[in-house]
Amino acid sequence: MSEFLGSSSPLVSSSSHKIVYNNKVLEFHVIRSYRRKKTSEISVVNGLVSLKVPMTTPIQEIESLITRKANWIQQRICEQNNPYITIKVPTYSTNSTLPYLGKNYPLKIIEYDLSLLEFSNDQFIIYTKKNNIKRLYEEWLYRMSLSIFNPLIERYSQILNVTPKKVLLKKLKSRWGSATHSNIINLNIHLLKAPIDVIEYVILHELSHLIERNHSHRFWKLVSDNMGDYKTKKRWLRINGPYMM
Template sequence: MRKYDSIKACDRTISYEIIYSKKRKRAAILVRPDLRIEFRAPQGLNVDIIRKMVERKAQWIVKKLEFFEANRLPDPSKQYSEGESYLYLGKEYPLKIVFKNSIKKPLALLKDSELRVEIPGNTSEDQIPFLVKEAIWSFYSERAREEIEKLLKIYSKKLGVVTPVFKVKHQKRRWGSCSADNVLRINFQLIMAPPDQLEYVVVHELCHVKEKNHSLRFWKLVRELMPDYQVHRDNLKKDGWKYVL
């Protein structure tokens, strides 16, 4: 059985859902990352008593709300919860969350056709999505770094240039860039794309080491290194909206 109530405290209205359970022996308050507040109550606990308990915990609740408001997950469609599907090199993997008492930091890996995230066994429920996000971003960043480094070594040799310094970045509006001093920046979320699309972006930015604009000479270089680049460029334009964590 569920009920809804609210109180005014700490200069704001705190609205919460009361969830009764026959199995529960002690009351508990849970503040979720999506800013929902749940009061989990033993069966029959009086609403007035619950309200007083919420009032006593108001400062704690508001601190939690402020934390989650300041640290919103980057994509509302991703809740970093078990069963969600995540792209990796163009293939989809369901997210599996595993609690392990033997670890202190979250860890992500591909295992048994799943994106598996291991988190410490004592993690509180409201912190799970943040640790899962941390593990996935770290895993994707490191895998992107490895793939980009391999591609740059191959194509730098073909282009006849020294392998440039590169950085793996989270960028909202671009897949890659090349600075005036030839430092490449590649969006790590490209590790979600099929390999050819990541390869195209690496080739594109590498060619800017020789040609800083998008002149005919620039596109000639790109075509020499990757004759079918246009296909992968078009696919990236069409499907790029999917590559968001």
């Protein structure tokens, strides 16, 4: 089944498909877009598989890509159907929840002329008359991130004996952080949705790149020497990550 989203000259179309792989039916949703020129992108969220492709991509090419990635897709689906998932995807509606430091806190929305967000007594309260719940929440994450990130950056910088040139906060869609060759550390504000120990792992990971630039054996030994259980944090992030961005 296919449908077009837009006006009489659609920029996006969507359709549902399925293939059989290893005697199992694998269903997936294809989103075609004229804005996407070359690359394709696969995502698995809530057990649902989506594939974003350029508008003119042949269905045979799409099915071939899904087949090549089938093992990876099935692994992600299995991971997401397990009790280790703790983060709920926000709907930004009253009586829903917003994630913060690994927990899901109740959200209460109160109609008010001014727009502001309060977090107290383990509850988010947003005062607004506008449809800006997500923006207010993400602005709050920006403000809170400095008080959470800075002590951890200082701690692990001292442990590793490194000095980042600067730390930048960004709203990223596919990475939790990065380290540039000029020693600038980028951190994703959505990390504030993860538990503190997971945030520590990401910060240690990126600061370790100031010593070892790639993911070599030496890099992972450096991480392991300073956080022996880093694989547990890495796994939590891989499983819950799709619900946080």
